[in-house]
Amino acid sequence: MPILWKNPSSLNKFSHFKLYNMIIHLLPTSSKKLLFDNITELPLSKISGKPLFNYIGFFSRISPNFINNMAPVLINEEIGFNKIREEYKKNLFEQEIYKLFIDNCKDIRLFNWKTTQPLSQFQGASTCFSQLSILNIDLQFVTSTALFGMAQICQSIEHLDISNCNQDIPGLIHFIDIQRNLQSLCIYFRTGEKHPIQQQCVQLSEVIERKAATIKKFIVRPIITLLSPKFLPSLINLQYLELNNDCGLEIDESVEMQEWDQYLSIASFPNLRYLETAFLPSCKDYMLIEKSHGNILEINIYRSYIDQDPDPFYTKKLIKAISKCCPKIERLTIDAEPENLEGIKEIFINCTRLKMIDLSTNNEEERGCDELLEIITNYSPESLCEFSFFENWIFTVGGLEKFFENWRKRKPLIFNKHYSGLCFFTDEHKKIVKKYLDEGVIKEANC
Numbered sequence: 001m002p003i004l005w006k007n008p009s010s011l012n013k014f015s016h017f018k019l020y021n022m023i024i025h026l027l028p029t030s031s032k033k034l035l036f037d038n039i040t041e042l043p044l045s046k047i048s049g050k051p052l053f054n055y056i057g058f059f060s061r062i063s064p065n066f067i068n069n070m071a072p073v074l075i076n077e078e079i080g081f082n083k084i085r086e087e088y089k090k091n092l093f094e095q096e097i098y099k100l101f102i103d104n105c106k107d108i109r110l111f112n113w114k115t116t117q118p119l120s121q122f123q124g125a126s127t128c129f130s131q132l133s134i135l136n137i138d139l140q141f142v143t144s145t146a147l148f149g150m151a152q153i154c155q156s157i158e159h160l161d162i163s164n165c166n167q168d169i170p171g172l173i174h175f176i177d178i179q180r181n182l183q184s185l186c187i188y189f190r191t192g193e194k195h196p197i198q199q200q201c202v203q204l205s206e207v208i209e210r211k212a213a214t215i216k217k218f219i220v221r222p223i224i225t226l227l228s229p230k231f232l233p234s235l236i237n238l239q240y241l242e243l244n245n246d247c248g249l250e251i252d253e254s255v256e257m258q259e260w261d262q263y264l265s266i267a268s269f270p271n272l273r274y275l276e277t278a279f280l281p282s283c284k285d286y287m288l289i290e291k292s293h294g295n296i297l298e299i300n301i302y303r304s305y306i307d308q309d310p311d312p313f314y315t316k317k318l319i320k321a322i323s324k325c326c327p328k329i330e331r332l333t334i335d336a337e338p339e340n341l342e343g344i345k346e347i348f349i350n351c352t353r354l355k356m357i358d359l360s361t362n363n364e365e366e367r368g369c370d371e372l373l374e375i376i377t378n379y380s381p382e383s384l385c386e387f388s389f390f391e392n393w394i395f396t397v398g399g400l401e402k403f404f405e406n407w408r409k410r411k412p413l414i415f416n417k418h419y420s421g422l423c424f425f426t427d428e429h430k431k432i433v434k435k436y437l438d439e440g441v442i443k444e445a446n447c
Helices: 016-025 029-038 064-074 083-104 125-129 144-151 170-177 202-210 229-234 255-266 285-290 312-325 338-350 369-379 397-407 427-438
Strands: 110-113 134-138 159-165 184-189 217-221 240-244 274-278 298-302 331-335 356-360 386-390 413-418 442-445
Touching: 016 064, 029 083, 064 083, 064 110, 083 125, 144 170, 159 170, 170 202, 202 229, 229 255, 255 285, 274 285, 285 312, 312 331, 312 338, 338 369, 356 413, 369 397, 397 427, 427 442
Parallel strands: 110 134, 134 159, 159 184, 184 217, 217 240, 240 274, 274 298, 298 331, 331 356, 356 386, 386 413, 413 442
Antiparallel strands: none
């Protein structure tokens, strides 16, 4: 029974109506009366007898999505319904269901906080959430007051994800500050036409600096300049860094971006294992690689070539840094051009543990691309088993066939083509891929 009720919503061909009906039946008498007096259509009397177990106590997590999905199934909209009345009914229903779970679930370790309900005020909250170690907070729902309340209970968060952030929030700053062993911090800022860029979140940046000594994983997206980068040198134990500046905003010359440029130049992460950057105009990510002490296992660097030519100087420095400073790397995603093929060769020669390489390019001419296939054949380590590329790498049909013939003696290859909007990968290319897929030379392909 504990196994069945650990996460019953994941079971296939399971009647959600019956499951929800059982949960309603497990509500305390006071909650049943409150709901029945206000929501007459709830199926409160359709199960006879007392349940054999306290099934809610077997749940391993409290899922807001699971609770949100209950109301539409059990509460039918009345004909000519009043929107305010319907919202009241759904809020009341959600409140009592959260109370049920929080009072019965013990020592929850993971929670996705996506509700306006005052969870810390419900009976059993201190027992339910005191051991919480992984928390996702959606600031579209969670208020500063609610964060102050939860901070009295949760002080052992190790992995914290914050979404829809766009300003300094006192309750959030206090909640982060009070954590004793924060190891992972992911911040997703809210941007777009309805949410224009705000001023930098100075207090948020300052609290990150105060917790920097324990942080091993740090992610910020889709715009990094909403944080001041002054905390970067303090991340002395960082192992995982993801800086995604992929909001599409032109901020190359902004004062904030110049500040990030400065701090990326002086930051050093000797324990870094994973590095991902997207559309950083500063191009200082290669300097992080140079100062990584050879520990990096995976690199994903994305540059924007829209309405601009690639920077050959930057690309050369990046490839050189990888080939010289990443002997343990296993997975690599970068942009390159035919002019960089000698550098790609050096990566293959020096990075003998490489398992996957993914190459993008701005190339639109049939020059040097078959040479890339020859370099992979002749210089890639035996560990390489996956090759991905944007179809701007224009391989000839003959060159592709020769590549696969030469690959027969090696372990089957995962071969992936990313769509670029152009049509350089023809039906003839696809026939070659299918042939070698059928023959087992290729393990997987999406061409």
